[in-house]
Structures are given as structure tokens and as C-alpha cells.
Amino acid sequence: MRIHVVTHTHWDREWYLPAGRFRQRLVSLIDELLDAPPMQGESFLLDGQGIVLEDYLAVRPDRRAELSALLRDGRIEAGPWFVLADELIPGGEALVRNLLAGRRTLRALRAESPSVLYCPDSFGHPAILPLLASGFGMQAVIVWRGYGGSRWPAGDAAWWHAPDGTRALLLHLPPDGYEFGSNLPDDPAAADARWSRMRDVLAPRARLGLMLVQNGADHHARQRGHAASVDALRAVAHPDSVTASSLRAYVGDALHAARSAALPGVTGELRDSYGYTWTLQGTFGARAAQKRTNARCERLLVRDAEPWAALARAAHATSSRALMDAAWRALLECHPHD
Template sequence: MVPSNQSSARWRIMLVPHTHWDREWYFPFQRYRTRLVGFFDLLLEILERDPEYKHFMLDGHTILVEDYLEVRPDRRELIERYVREGRLTVGPWYVIPDEFLPSGEALVRNLLRGHRVASDLGGVMGVGYLPDPFGQIAHLPAILSGFGIERCVFWRGTDASLDSTELVWESPDGSAVLAKHLRDGYGNASPFPVEEEAFVEKIEEIRALLQPLARTRTLLMMWGSDHVPPQPELPALIRAANARLPDAEIVQGSLPQLFDEVEAQLDGRGRLPRWRGEFRSGQLSNVLPGVLSARMWIKQRTFACEQLLTRWAEPLSLWADLLRARLGEAWREPPVPAGPASPPPREAASEAGLLDRAWRLLLENQPHDSICGCGVDQTHAEMRPRFDQCEQIGEDLAHQAMRRIGEQGPGERVYVFNPLPGPRTDYVTVVVPATRGAAPVAVVDDEGRRRPCQLLASDGASLASRRAGGPVVSVAPGLGPVLPEGVQLLVDRLTIGFVADDVPGFGYRTYAVEYGEPPKQRASRSRRHIENEFFRVEVNARNGTLTVTDRRTGVRYRGLNRVVDGGDRGDEYNYCAPDPDVLIDAPAALPRVRLVEDGPARSTLEVRMTYRLPARLGPDRRRVRGTVACPVRVLVGLSPGVPR
């Protein structure tokens, strides 16, 4: 493997001391932080006491430094000094992510924040370090290249066809990085002996593994693993081993130093193997595919928060700020909304600070063990308030931005915003003022197009009206207000739904609400089908499945929406079917089907079913006798003009 002109040269073993610090995993965050504080105290003591301790790598991410400095802010200048001197390397990530579950934008924000924190500490390690993500995405070289990072170290996802520890890794767009593959993982020197004889034996063991795969005379030895503290004995061990190795030299160094040596020995990158695309094989290391669906609520809330920030809060806040700059003195601030009397932020820098805080909260939930759901229950319970707080910030900023934009247009209008790049027609809901003696019956856009609307109920509760001296009368949700003669609505606000047509991409459309005489008739609730001009949907009365007919093509799809339950006796990482497994694919009784909405803007069927599922596993991890009831509620709706 090594070129013939280098075959007589001595081997250089770049020994990189490091720790792999999972912020939360089989301990929750604060329990790990108590150990993190002790870890940093020891590391800084070693660096201060022993100038021969040349370097330590802080796992390629920066949040662990922030976590320490929150407890020991007095140590910041000391850490900055060691970063500037090159004895500590930090970044480029903020957290070591999973690559498949966050969005591409979230990976970019991760690197942006990591660069910012590392730069403030004295410098960014210019190597894309990926010790433990469960496989590598195809576009990672492109993302790294966008930050000027042309070097990468990774572990999981390769198979035996990769016969080199050095390679050129390409993204589909042609972006490429020089990569070093950790053939035996980020802890290949484990268990890190501190006796001279055992140390030399470990060095020779790792050489035997790596030298046949090397394309240069410089090997990478990772001296550290999960939450492993620094070893003060290391410089002395290296000196002793160097005295005994006739054909090799051990250097305590860094990843940038390693790549400098590798590139100096390469005559360009042409003779290295080139790999294009993702690494997703489990042949050499477990990529744990079961984590993609472990604790599914984490994946759902991650997606919701990413969409809230990137599709709503950020672009709308920017839009409002640009509009204010354009209008100048003609700009109008909206009234202060209900709640605290103080106004929302009005300066772009304040909004940016809040968005930055929302992103930090979200990124704190994206380390690979956190987002994958493979920690203890307490670890993931502590993720919930971070999601909550991210949503609170994002929703407040998005709502305020829409109010500010709407204040510049005509008053007493409904504004429908579209955050997508193309035009969209879809069903929307909005809260509007109530008017005594009349109900919202339609909306009219600025081009005079009229769309009927229907009155809804919030959270499934009926709106109430009262006849003077008479009983409370319910307004059936979704069917329009059915009001006996002489009954008037006495509520301040109503929720309506309607179909908004052709809302421009990255734009909005305004609607005036038309009030009038409410409809007097209810539709039958006994139907088991709904339809619009595109689809007809029918519910099977025996098993609750759906038959969807595409009215444009005549194609009929039967057996949709079949709910099937199977067992899983695995752990946080891996699926394992019970022995024997039982698939439950039908409800225990006939489903209950009813029409819960049938208005001019939307028709909705509700299907309620009860499944009888095996109760639990026994101590031997086999199913015990008995079942429990599992209620299932399915809502399926159609709106006129909406082809989905």
C-alpha cells in the first residue's frame, strides 16, 4: 500500500489524546456535567504542570466547553490560551450530530455555532471530526466544503471493500474532502495502558492493524474513548516507547498535524481511492438502524421545530424588518397583543438573539445519542422542555412578524401566508371577531373571489350561544351554526376554516370576512364517505380501512389506513421480535364511523377503533397472557379544490 519511494522511511504514529464526551446518554446531562467539571479540572492541571503534554482534542465539538465554563467562568482565559497555543483543539461542531435525522440546515447551523464558539475560544479545528454518528450522509463533504473544511475523520458505515485508511470522499455535487477512516473506531487504543511494556505492546498491536491499510507512512492512533480522562503518564510513555521502537516514532499531536504530514507524503490525491455517496454499511461497525424510529416523538418534534424556525420564524422576521426599512416613517407597529403589557421586541438584533437562543435549544437535542433516542428515560424526558422553549420562541416571533406585516396592509383582513417557494391552495383556519346576529359565511380576496367558510369549534368543544332567559344552545363543530330562531352568538371570537386559493410562494393573500345568515340545515352524520372533485374516500364498515378513488384517473386504492401492531422486545438501539410474535391487523369490534364535519370548506370522517394488544413482556422477555385495549382514532378530510 505504501509507495515504494517511502518503503524504507520510518513510520510516524500520530497519537491524538482525546475524550469522546456524550453530553447525555446513560446518565442525564447534569450527572455527566459533574464528571465533565472534574475532567476539565484534571486536564487543565496536566497542561499547566507538564509542558511536554503537547496536545489534547476536545472531541470535535464545543458545547462541552460552554458547559464547563458555565460552572468555572474563571477558567476561560486559561482555555483560550491553550487553544491559541495549539495544545487544545476545539470545534468545528457545536455538538457531534447524528447525520440522518436532523435536516441539512440544522447540520449547517450546528457548524455555524461551533465555529463561532471555537473562534471566540481562539481557533477552529479545521477537520470535520465524526467519531460516532451511525453512518455518514452523502452530502457531508459538500457541507464541510462550504465551511472551507477539506479534511475529515470518520468511523462508521464502511465495508471491507474500503482497503485504505486514506481516501477522497465525494458528495454528489462533486465536492470532496481528504478523509481518514477510523478502521477500528475512535477508541482503537483502548484500554490505554499506563505501564511501559503494555504501552509498547498496544502500539505494536495497532500498527499491525493499520499499516497494511496505510497509503502513507503516518498512522493515526486515537488515545481516548467515552468519557475517558486524560492520562498524565502519556509523555513519559511516549519517550520510553520511542527508545524501544527501531522503525517508528510516536508523536503526541493533533488531527491537523496528521493531515499536514499525510498531504506532504501524497503526490496529490490521484492515487487515493475515491468514494462517492453515503456510508451506510454495518459490516465493520454497527450503524444501529433501529434508532431511526426509537422514541418517535423525538423525531417528530425535531422536524416540527426545524420547520418552525426555518420556514416561519426566521423568514417572516426578516421580511418584516426589510419591510420596515423600506417604509421608513410610514411603518406602523401593531397594537400590543394580549398578555404582558410590555411590547414585543422591535429591533432586528433582539429578534436575532432570540432566534439564536431557539437554535441553541434545538441543537442541544441533536447530539447523536439524544436525537436517536438511545439514552435512559430521564435523558429524553429532559429534552421535552428544550423542544417546548424552542417552539415558544419560534411561535411568538412568527406570530409577531405576521402581525407587523399585516399592519401595513388594509385593516380588518385575514392574512394567509405561504412559506413555501411555489403557489399553494390549501385549507386554513383563523380566529375572527364575532358579530351579534350574524355568522361568518364567506371570505373574499382582493380580486373579488368569494370562498365559503365554515364555523369550527376549538379543541373539540362546542361554541355556545344563549337565548335571553333560555338554555345554552350548542353549535355543532364543522357543520355550521344551527341556531334556533331568536338565538344569537354571545362570544367574542370564532374560529373559521376556508380554502385559500393560489397563495403566492413566499407571499400572502388577504381576505375580508363576510357575515350573514347562518345555514339552517345539518348534513347527515351517518355517511361513510366524503368526496371532492379529485377524490372519493370510503370507510370499510368492518375493519376501518379506506378505499380511495382518484376521480381523475378512475384508479381505486383499497385497504389503505390498515393499522397493524407487532411486538418489539429490543432495547433503545435494536429491534427484536418477540418469540413468537403476533401481528394484530384488525380491530376487536366493528369500527365506529361518523361524519364530524361537512361544510363548504372541509368534510371530515372520524373512524374510531379498539385493538386488543398483548399486555406486556414477562421477566424472561416473552409475552405474558392477556391483552389490553388500545383505542385508535383516525380523521380523514377533504376540501374542495385541494388535490390531497
């Protein structure tokens, strides 16, 4: 077995603390990464969204070149989303605009995201997601909630087919999700006990001969003594191979292994993981007035504002594209899953 240890954080911009308080913590987290960057071949994953880069640079514009260099080098990873949206409440066009905005954010820093639709905490996923991934040049999707349990094939990998037949490699997180590898111990005895518990969960599901260990959790900075903890894991996991890695490297290995693996196929929405992990479907019935307002705003943009702006531009009027982009950005900032 090959084990990829990917250090990361999951960043809800506003949750149990106000956005401003979380930004204070984000600035400290990224400052530390820039002061002591990950080694070559390793990365720190700043979640699947680009907006955290803009949040940081609004406070630290003087460190833009350093951040850009590490993103281009793959030692910091972010995206492909602009925000980690709820995927079943916003409309399909909003998901497209989300990915377009995320790509613009990364490219403004001369960087690209890992080639995977990273969806670590959304409360279910639409059937069209493999097609959406393909449209943005991605062949894999990583999910947690909405998949797993008796309804679905066993294992951590499958081919997910969209309604039009487009498929993506579905990579599924363990029952404890992206937090499963947080706070890894560096004491040999503790590392041995921890790995024994983790392997009992990961190994039976490893259809591709790979295991992803995500070292991080909600609003976690890089673990102190990270290198020593990975060394301890490497020692106790032998003969399994442990690598301090990146999301990009893990997905590349998974896609390569999937070419010769016999994987099951799944179709449709992924919104039932009960018995495996919480799916939190109650979110769809809460705050209905806000959801209706969001739907009206999306329809106004797609059906009225943008068509009229395009017709005006065709008649040689001043372009309204900047205004349209600003309106979409304001709406996308309301779409995070948490």
C-alpha cells in the same frame, strides 16, 4: 511510518448518567488540563464539539482566560461542531447551523477548531458532507461508523466526492474507533505486546504512511502517566516514528501526503460498515414521535419564523436574530448522536 498519538476524550453530554453528573466529570477533566497543560506541540482533544466549553465555563467562568489561551495555542482542541449530532436525522440546514454555532463558540474564546470535520461516532454520514466541509474551509473529514468492510475500498484514506463534485479527504478510524489507543501501557513488555497488536491493524490500512493513535475513550480524562506511556510506545515502535501530537498536526500531514498518493474515490452516503464495525442503523426507526417533532421544529424555523423575522427587519422592525439564535440553540442541543 509516522505515528501521531493524540490524547482525547469522547464526550456524550447525557448518556448512561444524567447531564449534571457528566458535567461534574467534565469540570474535573478540564481543571486538570488547565492546571497541567499539554506540552507545546501536543494537544488534548475535547471531542469535536464546542458545547463542552460552554458547559465548563458555566461552572468555572473565572478560568475563561486560561482556557482561551490554551485553545488559541492549540494545546486544547475542540470543534468544529457545536454538538456531535446525528447527521442523518436532522436536516441539512440544521447541520449548517450546528457548524455556525460551533464556530461562534470557539471564536468567542478567540480560537479556531482544527481544520477537519471530525465525526468520530455518528451512525452514518450524508453524501453532502464533503461539500459542507468545504463550505467551512475544511478539506478533510474523519469518520468511523458507516464506512469500512467489503462494500468500500480497503485502507484508511480515500477521496470522498459530494454530489456536486466537491471532494474531501476521508480519513477512517480503525475497527475499534477512537478508543483503539486508550490506556497505553508504560511497561516495556506490555507496550511491545500492545503495539504489535495495534500495528497489525493500523499498518496494512495506512495509505498515507501515517497512523493515528487516539489515546482516550468515552468520558476519559487524560491518562495518568501519559508521557511515560508515549515514551514506551516510541521505544517499542522503532523504526516507526512516534510523536505526541495534535489532531491539527495529523490532518495537516495527511493532506500533504494525499497530494502525491494514489487514493480511491467514493461517493454517496456512508451508512454501511457492517463486518467492520457497528453502524447502528436501528436508531433511525426509534422514537418516531420525537423525530417528527424535531422535523416540525426545524421546518418552523427555516420556513416560517426566520423568513418572517427577515421581512420584519427589512421593514425596520426590531431585529429578532437573538431570538432565532436562541431557538436554534435549543433545538441543536437535542441533536447529539448519543
